[in-house]
Amino acid sequence: MSFLDHLEDLRWHLIRSTLAIVIAGTGAFIFSRFIFDEIIFGPKKMTFPTYKYLCKISQFFDFESTFCAESFPFTIQNRTMGGQFSADIWTAIYAGLVIAFPYIIYQLWSFISPGLHPNERKHSKGFILVTSFLFFLGVLFGYYVITPLSINFLGTYTVSSEITNEIDLSSYISLVRSSSLASGFVFELPIIMYFLTKVGIVTPQILKKYRKFALVIILILSAIITPPDVASQVIVAIPILILYQISIYISAVVVRNQNRKTKQNV
Incomplete structure (x- = not known):
């Protein structure tokens, strides 16, 4: 395929992904x-599972905690004429993005997989999953x-x-949205490191x-992405550190497989 043919192919993958977001977003708008x-x-209600669990922990250690309160000392208000409609539309769009994410990844994979060797495609079947x-x-x-702690x-x-x-x-919706989506993309760290290792940008030694x-x-x-208290930052940092360690292991496996293939070709 020529460069323009690749661009045309990419355009159709982007169109399909956009349509998936629109369809999923329409369903989200209905509900x-x-x-x-x-x-x-x-997360604004004290009956939220996270608060109930943390309240039990604080009671077990006999600590006073805001997690055991009956309600939060704040209200949510809308101060613009089209504020609620705008919030509804944008929430539906972001919900559509989350719901359609597997299909978007499928479209991305459909675009890049033809450029891979048969063995690479074989070992990457679980990429979408x-x-x-x-x-x-x-x-x-x-x-x-992150959201309830914040x-x-x-x-x-x-x-x-x-x-x-x-x-x-x-402001409230932005906090919920940014906390959830930011964590979703941060958890893609092992996948990112996998491809960076495949193209030779990253090695386990560098990591x-x-x-x-x-x-x-x-x-x-x-x-x-967390409120400015040490406890919340540590809670968020722990899984990211675990993901980083997993990324080192994945990078090492990729390099080992590449070295094995090089020796076989020699």
Whole structure:
């Protein structure tokens, strides 16, 4: 295929991916009331599973905790005429992105797989499954861990009893969305390292050598996507560190297989 033919092929893959997001987003828009009441505003309720679990832990150690409160000391408000409609549309689009993610990855794989050797395609059959699993695992981690920790910390933080927290709708949704999606993409680290190793940009020796620098970057990333308290940052940093170690192992396996193929060809 010529360069223009590749661009045409890519264009159709992008069109199919966009249509998948639109279709999934339309379905999400139809069930928007459920999405908002049960999912988006779920972490605002003290009956959320994360709060109940953390409350039991604090009670076991006889600690006072905001996780055991009856409700959060803030309300959510909309201050613009089209605010709720806009929030509904954008939430449906992002929900469509999450729902259609496996199909988007399938389209991406369909575009790059013809350029791989038969053996590479054979050993990469689980690419779509593994990539989708890591993404959804990250989204769930962000939703059930990062989001409630952020809401609990920021929603109960106060500088004076004279101030009443009335959180804007867009601000609240942005926190839930960014925490969940950011975690979903961060959990793709092993897949990214796999392909970077395949093209020779990364090696396990490089990953081990710069492990200390990676630790600093991970802590900075954890500070960005979590509230500014040490406990939340550590909770987020632990799975990312585990993913980094898994990436080193995956990189080592890729290099070992490449060396084995080189010896066989010689």
